[in-house]
Amino acid sequence: MTTAELLGKDPGWIIALKALIVFVICVVATLMAVWTERRVLAKMQLRTGPNRVGKFGLLQSLSDGVKLALKEDIIPAAADKIVFIIAPIIATSMCFMAFAVIPMTGVVNLFGHKTALQLTDLPVGVLYVLAVTSIGVYGVVLAGWSSGSTYPLLGGLRSSAQVISYEVAMGLSLVAVFIYAGSMSTSKIVASQHENIWNVVVLFPSFIIYVISMVGETNRAPFDLAEAEGELVGGFHTEYSSLKFALFFLAEYVNIIAVSALATTLFLGGYHAPPGLGFTEQWLGGWFTFIWFLLKVNLFFFIFMWLRATLPRLRYDQFMKFGWKVLIPVSLIWILIVATLRVLQQEGASRSVVAAFAAGVVVIVMAISSLADRSKQKSREPLPQGEAPDFPVPSLPNVKSLKVSGGE
Amino acid sequence: MTDFIEPQKKFDMENSELEINSVAFKEVEQPGPGSLVEQAKGFWVTFSTMFKKNQTVQYPDVKAPTAPRFHGRHQLNRHPDGLEKCIGCELCAWACPADAIYVEGGNNTPENQMSPGERHGAVYQINYLRCIFCGLCVEACPTRALTMTNEYELADDKREKLIFEKEDLLAPLRQGMLAPPHPMYPGMTDTNYYNGDVTESHPSQNLSGQGQK
Numbered sequence: 001m002t003t004a005e006l007l008g009k010d011p012g013w014i015i016a017l018k019a020l021i022v023f024v025i026c027v028v029a030t031l032m033a034v035w036t037e038r039r040v041l042a043k044m045q046l047r048t049g050p051n052r053v054g055k056f057g058l059l060q061s062l063s064d065g066v067k068l069a070l071k072e073d074i075i076p077a078a079a080d081k082i083v084f085i086i087a088p089i090i091a092t093s094m095c096f097m098a099f100a101v102i103p104m105t106g107v108v109n110l111f112g113h114k115t116a117l118q119l120t121d122l123p124v125g126v127l128y129v130l131a132v133t134s135i136g137v138y139g140v141v142l143a144g145w146s147s148g149s150t151y152p153l154l155g156g157l158r159s160s161a162q163v164i165s166y167e168v169a170m171g172l173s174l175v176a177v178f179i180y181a182g183s184m185s186t187s188k189i190v191a192s193q194h195e196n197i198w199n200v201v202v203l204f205p206s207f208i209i210y211v212i213s214m215v216g217e218t219n220r221a222p223f224d225l226a227e228a229e230g231e232l233v234g235g236f237h238t239e240y241s242s243l244k245f246a247l248f249f250l251a252e253y254v255n256i257i258a259v260s261a262l263a264t265t266l267f268l269g270g271y272h273a274p275p276g277l278g279f280t281e282q283w284l285g286g287w288f289t290f291i292w293f294l295l296k297v298n299l300f301f302f303i304f305m306w307l308r309a310t311l312p313r314l315r316y317d318q319f320m321k322f323g324w325k326v327l328i329p330v331s332l333i334w335i336l337i338v339a340t341l342r343v344l345q346q347e348g349a350s351r352s353v354v355a356a357f358a359a360g361v362v363v364i365v366m367a368i369s370s371l372a373d374r375s376k377q378k379s380r381e382p383l384p385q386g387e388a389p390d391f392p393v394p395s396l397p398n399v400k401s402l403k404v405s406g407g408e
Numbered sequence: 409m410t411d412f413i414e415p416q417k418k419f420d421m422e423n424s425e426l427e428i429n430s431v432a433f434k435e436v437e438q439p440g441p442g443s444l445v446e447q448a449k450g451f452w453v454t455f456s457t458m459f460k461k462n463q464t465v466q467y468p469d470v471k472a473p474t475a476p477r478f479h480g481r482h483q484l485n486r487h488p489d490g491l492e493k494c495i496g497c498e499l500c501a502w503a504c505p506a507d508a509i510y511v512e513g514g515n516n517t518p519e520n521q522m523s524p525g526e527r528h529g530a531v532y533q534i535n536y537l538r539c540i541f542c543g544l545c546v547e548a549c550p551t552r553a554l555t556m557t558n559e560y561e562l563a564d565d566k567r568e569k570l571i572f573e574k575e576d577l578l579a580p581l582r583q584g585m586l587a588p589p590h591p592m593y594p595g596m597t598d599t600n601y602y603n604g605d606v607t608e609s610h611p612s613q614n615l616s617g618q619g620q621k
Contacts, residue, residue: 306454
């Protein structure tokens with residue numbers, strides 16, 4: 001029985017209960033994530049982090065949240081009131097919706113009902129996640145635009161450009177998974193990995209591209225240039241306060257957890273135990289699979305924190321260049337390779353043909369990289385000198401001096 | 409402005425391609441990304457730091473000791489018999505660059521003998537809103553009456569509370585000390601006091617009959 005058939009038998013109250021569970025998991029996970037991030041980051045910087053409120057400071061984010069909610073709610077005079085209020089609601093609700101198709105456990109017993117902790121199983125589940133997170137961008141754009149202020153507008157533009165650019169790379173990195181699993185349904189992708197091998201092994205380049213683009217997509221360090229505190233105050237949410245700001249905060253973390261959960265589902269075998277530990281999946285009546293799922297999601301969350309502690313922020317042009325000129329072409333080429341290999345496999349091509357194809361790919365990659373090196377050397381040569389313009393300009397490679405003032 | 413710049417500009421126009429109001433620049437060699445190993449090293453730094461002992465001091469619970477000569481709150485010292493060392497000379501107030509000290513001197517009388525000799529500090533105030541803890545007052549003090557402690561917790565919720573009076577600043581009475589006013593040690597002059605000849609109070613100094621340890 002497939003997961004879709006299993007979920008189809010759910011009565012209404014189970015669906016409602018599962019929706020509630022998913023919501024609670026997201027909110028509690030956000031609270032824990034904020035605490036974990038602050039503690040781990042502190043550890044990486046020889047500090048202790050919050051340890052005052054509750055045991056080990058566990059209730060710190062809860063008290064912060066309460067404080068935030070009780071603050072004065074300001075709507076700027078220049079703001080477009082309705083859009084200003086709708087924007088955080090869009091951003092937050094879309095993040096939660098992405099969780100609907102994430103399979104979090106195998107078959108479990110929920111109050112005497114056999115089901116899986118997954119709200120619904122769409123045949124195009126992963127596309128649904130991409131679509132929903134794209135709609136979440138509207139929250140960012142509208143928030144930036146409706147604030148009626150410069151910094152939020154710039155931050156909103158940056159954020160949306162960033163998320164959209166990296167969603168292209170993200171979507172392309174997922175294509176290889178679809179080709180390999182033969183399905184876009186999250187539960188089927190998990191099942192196919194369980195039957196064969198985790199996608200992280202066979203589709204390692206896709207995995208790397210996904211991990212990079214998921215960091216870009218969630219506006220996190222080192223790609224947090226849209227919320228660069230030193231440059232744009234707070235980015236798109238500069239004018240937001242109180243609960244509306246809390247919603248954006250919640251959205252950011254739920255988004256992080258959502259992309260981590262998607263990475264777990266698509267590349268790390270979902271809720272299944274690592275190879276060799278399959279016997280643990282029967283423990284606690286199947287609920288132990290949820291622990292495996294949480295562990296894997298936490299692994300990705302740790303990567304988020306590790307990146308934030310280690311890397312400095314990218315410049316906007318570097319960031320865009322990396323997304324469009326590196327990630328997207330690489331994933332396109334990788335898709336071609338995967339598709340060819342897949343077809344060769346299905347057509348029953350002999351091993352020598354596959355090996356020859358792989359060798360050819362390696363040779364071409366080496367040739368291209370050596371050519372790229374040569375072109376880099378060429379670009380280092382001094383450029384011919386041009387005429388200096390009469391007006392002040394930023395430094396150009398073909399101008400030897402630049403005017404700082406036109407003052408005569 | 410033109411008088412000064414004009415001749416130099418002419419020279420520039422004729423002999424050099426650089427104008428007076430243009431700035432020459434060199435192209436800077438960009439280091440570019442390091443090798444993968446170099447970048448992995450960076451990640452190892454943050455990862456390994458997690459397992460190092462962290463440097464946080466749990467401050468209100470644990471107070472790290474200051475440096476031995478840390479400039480903290482001031483203290484007005486006493487002679488070993490309990491008389492105050494301050495003679496109200498105001499040198500500290502004059503030395504203070506922040507004008508944080510206010511002193512009024514008073515005469516010592518047989519009924520009101522606060523310090524050895526003729527004078528004592530009747531009013532002594534230090535304003536910790538102004539004090540910069542430079543220690544010039546301590547250097548200026550001729551009787552070593554004013555020194556600094558290591559106490560650094562000097563925050564309060566009222567500005568008035570941060571003007572410390574004489575009783576806030578006076579050192580506590582130690583073994584063998586009597587609270588002034590009381591007469592000087594019998595047979596001793598102020599010079600004997602400064603030479604360190606007085607090591608404790610004499611029973612005859614105990615006028616009020618307060619407990620002498």
